[in-house]
Amino acid sequence: MTETNQNFDDAKRKAEAAANDTANHAKSVVDDVTAQAKSVANDAKETIRSEVTTRVDAAKGAAAQEVGNVASALRKAAQESRTGSAQERTFGQIADSLADASDAISNKDLGTAISDVGNFARRNPLTFLAGAALAGFAVSRFVKASERNSTTTAAEPTDEFMPPRHGNAEFTGRA
DSSP states (O other), X not given: OHHHHHHHHHHHHHHHHHXXXXXXXXXXXXXXXXXXXXXXXXHHHHHHHHHHHHHHHHHHXXXXXXHHHHHHHHHHHHHHSOTTOHHXXXXXXXXXXXXXXXHHHHXXXXXXXXXXXXXXXXXXXXXXXXXXXXXXXHHHHHHHXXXXXXXXXXXXXXXXXXXXXXXXXXXXXXX
């Protein structure tokens, strides 16, 4: 019986050792898979961050250019206004503010630029609202001009006059 107990104890030790070896191997495999998953996740995160940064920089440059264009248009409007008039001063102030905003947009990261615009809006609410309204007007004009340019090319000159539409009146555009 002693030999049977000894065989049983040997088998028990061997089973425990095999179980420990299997557990250690499984833990090692899990650790390897976890490390690989973390590596893949970090690579994906860096790829996404790089792509987002590239796209944000492109959008930031386009936004800065558009704001600069609006500022230039306002400067031109100020120059065409009567010298010393309230319109001239207002357009000039808004143009200067927008030019500063354009520089800030192109030279700062997105979070800082948004924070600065918010701070400017709190310090100068009327100027900000006027600038926002003018920017909206400029964007709508740009969109309308783009729509017209997409339907009429330079190779197809037209002599049609298209007055603004009011109400439900239909107008063919020809005199």
